[in-house]
Amino acid sequence: MSLLVIGTLAYDSIETVHESRRDVLGGSATYFASAARYFHPVSLVGVVGDDFKREHIDMLKNRGIDLAGLEVAAGKTFRWSGRYAADWNTRTTLDTQLNVFERFDPKIPVAQRNSRYLFLANAAPGIQAKALDQVSHPAFTMLDTMNLWIDIAKDELLHVLRRVDAVVLNDEEVRMLTGERNLLRAAGAVLGLGPRYVILKKGEHGAFLLSSNAHFSLPAYPVEEVVDPTGAGDSFAGGFMGYVAEQNSFDPKVMRRAMLYGTVTASFCVEGFGVEALDGRSREEIDRRFDELMTIVSV
Amino acid sequence: MSLLVIGTLAYDSIETVHESRRDVLGGSATYFASAARYFHPVSLVGVVGDDFKREHIDMLKNRGIDLAGLEVAAGKTFRWSGRYAADWNTRTTLDTQLNVFERFDPKIPVAQRNSRYLFLANAAPGIQAKALDQVSHPAFTMLDTMNLWIDIAKDELLHVLRRVDAVVLNDEEVRMLTGERNLLRAAGAVLGLGPRYVILKKGEHGAFLLSSNAHFSLPAYPVEEVVDPTGAGDSFAGGFMGYVAEQNSFDPKVMRRAMLYGTVTASFCVEGFGVEALDGRSREEIDRRFDELMTIVSV
Numbered sequence A, B: 001m002s003l004l005v006i007g008t009l010a011y012d013s014i015e016t017v018h019e020s021r022r023d024v025l026g027g028s029a030t031y032f033a034s035a036a037r038y039f040h041p042v043s044l045v046g047v048v049g050d051d052f053k054r055e056h057i058d059m060l061k062n063r064g065i066d067l068a069g070l071e072v073a074a075g076k077t078f079r080w081s082g083r084y085a086a087d088w089n090t091r092t093t094l095d096t097q098l099n100v101f102e103r104f105d106p107k108i109p110v111a112q113r114n115s116r117y118l119f120l121a122n123a124a125p126g127i128q129a130k131a132l133d134q135v136s137h138p139a140f141t142m143l144d145t146m147n148l149w150i151d152i153a154k155d156e157l158l159h160v161l162r163r164v165d166a167v168v169l170n171d172e173e174v175r176m177l178t179g180e181r182n183l184l185r186a187a188g189a190v191l192g193l194g195p196r197y198v199i200l201k202k203g204e205h206g207a208f209l210l211s212s213n214a215h216f217s218l219p220a221y222p223v224e225e226v227v228d229p230t231g232a233g234d235s236f237a238g239g240f241m242g243y244v245a246e247q248n249s250f251d252p253k254v255m256r257r258a259m260l261y262g263t264v265t266a267s268f269c270v271e272g273f274g275v276e277a278l279d280g281r282s283r284e285e286i287d288r289r290f291d292e293l294m295t296i297v298s299v
Helices: A028-036 A054-062 A099-103 A125-133 A147-152 A154-161 A171-178 A183-191 A232-247 A252-269 A283-297 B028-036 B054-062 B099-103 B125-133 B147-152 B154-161 B171-178 B183-191 B232-247 B252-269 B283-297
Strands: A003-006 A010-015 A020-026 A042-049 A066-073 A078-084 A091-097 A117-120 A140-144 A166-170 A197-201 A207-211 A214-218 B003-006 B010-015 B020-026 B042-049 B066-073 B078-084 B091-097 B117-120 B140-144 B166-170 B197-201 B207-211 B214-218
Touching: A003 A028, A003 A125, A003 A232, A010 A091, A020 A028, A028 A042, A028 A232, A028 A252, A042 A099, A054 A066, A078 A099, A117 A125, A117 A232, A125 A154, A140 A232, A147 A154, A147 A171, A166 A171, A166 A183, A166 A232, A171 A183, A171 A197, A183 A197, A183 A207, A197 A232, A207 A252, A214 A252, A214 B283, A232 A252, A252 A283, A283 B214, B003 B028, B003 B125, B003 B232, B010 B091, B020 B028, B028 B042, B028 B232, B028 B252, B042 B099, B054 B066, B078 B099, B117 B125, B117 B232, B125 B154, B140 B232, B147 B154, B147 B171, B166 B171, B166 B183, B166 B232, B171 B183, B171 B197, B183 B197, B183 B207, B197 B232, B207 B252, B214 B252, B232 B252, B252 B283
Parallel strands: A003 A042, A003 A117, A010 A078, A042 A066, A117 A140, A140 A166, A166 A197, B003 B042, B003 B117, B010 B078, B042 B066, B117 B140, B140 B166, B166 B197
Antiparallel strands: A010 A020, A078 A091, A197 A207, A207 A214, B010 B020, B078 B091, B197 B207, B207 B214
16 A cells, blocks of 8 residues: 655745745645645655755654655756746746756665655656656556657657556646647547546646546645745645545545545645645645535535 | 626527627626526526527526516517627627617515615616615615716716625726726725725626625636636526525634635636526536636635
C-alpha cells in the first residue's frame, strides 16, 4: 500500500504583486508529499545539494515523510525563480538552475520497490522511465509533465505514457500533446495514448477526470485570497493520490472524492508561500474543507 | 405563475473563425424565451421594426410564446454585429444599431401585469425600472445588465438592483460593479446591493449561484463543438427561470437544479447560430442532457 513520489526538492524565489520571497522550500516532491501525508505514509525519492537546510530535512521527517530515497549530492539544490501577474494566470520564469538535479539518477531504495502507488512528478521522461523501471508491478502510477518535454522529448514522453495509469495535464499541455483545441476531445485523445485516467487541471476553474467509463467535472474551491499559486498542481496530485492510497480502491466514487481532496489540498497550498499554508493542518481541517466543497458542488 | 421577459429581438450578423452569418434572429428576449418555453409558458415584451419577418413572428408563436406585448414600430429592428476570436473568449462588437429599440418604452399588457416571474434582460436601467413599475408584486424578478450601464448609468442600475431578487453577471461585470477582483467576494458584495441571489456566469468555465444561505458552483456542460456563443447568457437565464417557474419553488434544491437546466439550455444554444440549435429540441432531449450533466457533476 506504500505511496512513493519521485520528483524535485527546490528552493524557489517567488514574486507576486503583493510580496516577494527568496529561497522558499518547494519542488514537486515537497508539495506532493506535504499534501499526500495527511492521508497515507509517503516515501520520497529525489536529490538535494549540500546546501539543503537541516531544518527542512527535519521538517519533512517530522511530517512522517520517509526520506530513505533522498540523495544528498555535492553541489547546489535545484533553484527556480518566477513572477506571477496580478491575475495569477500568467507566470514568468525568471531563472531555472537545475544544479544537482541535472545529473539526477533516481535510485529507489529496495524497501520501496514494491510500492503500490507511484507518482512520477514532472521531470525528463527518461528520468521518469528509469524510476518506473525500478518499481515492480505498481497498482497505480500517475505521471505529471510539462510543455518543455512535449516540445523536446515527445517520443520518450509517449513511451512512458503507455506505461502509466494516469496523467495530470493542464489546458496548454493537453492541447500541445494532442493538437486538439477542444479540451474534452483532447483529454479523450490522451486516453488513446495509454493512460486509463486523464486529470485536467484548470487552476481557478477547477479540474476534470476522464476515463473510458467516467467523466467528472469539478469547480475549484473558492479561495478568498491567493498568496502564491506555486505547487498547486503537485499538491492537487498529492491530495488525490493520498486519498486513493488510503482507500486503496479505484471505485469511481473513490476517484471522484479523490478529486475533491486534491482540490482541497491545492486550495490550502495557494493560501501561503511554498508549503507554509498546506503544512501544519490537521486531517480534521482538511475534512472540514472537503465537506464545505461537497456542499458547494452537490446538486 | 406566468413568466414574463422584457428584452430585445434583433437581427445579428455574426463572424466566427469558421463561418459568417447575416441577419440571424437574435436578441435577449428571443434567446430567453426560446430556452424558457421548454419548461413554462412565456410572455414576451419588446419592440421590433416593420422589417421584422413574418416567419419569425410565426416561429415564436408556434413555440407557444405569447407575443401580446410585442410592439411593431415604424423603422428598423435592432441590429448587432460582432466577431468572435478563435478561443471564443474575445468578442469584438463591429456595429450596434439600436433602431426602434432606441425609443423603447415597455408597455406590459394588462394580462401580464400580475406575472409571478419576471426577467429584465439587459437594457438601460431606466427601461428596466419602467417595466418593473408595471408589474405588481412579482414573486421573483431577475435582472441582467452589461458593462456599459455600470459605466454610464451606475446610479440608476444600483437603484433598480435594490428592487430585484436576482442578478446575472459575468466576471468582468461583477468586478466592475463592486471594485473587487476576487469573484467570490465580489459576488458577496453584490448581495449587499439588494438581490438575494447572484448568478455568476463564467462561460466555458461554468457558473455559480450565491445567496445568503447557499453557494453552488457548477462547471459548464462540455460542448464538443461551439458554433456561436451569442445568446448563451440569455438562454442560461431562460433555462434557469423556466425551471424555477415550472417548479414554482425557491427551495435550494430547485435553485441548484435550475442552474443545471440553465447550463443545458446554454449548451444547446452555443451549438448553432442564433437559436437554431436551441430551438426544435424536445423536453426529453433537454432532460437527457440534464441527466448527463448530473452524472458529470455528481460526487
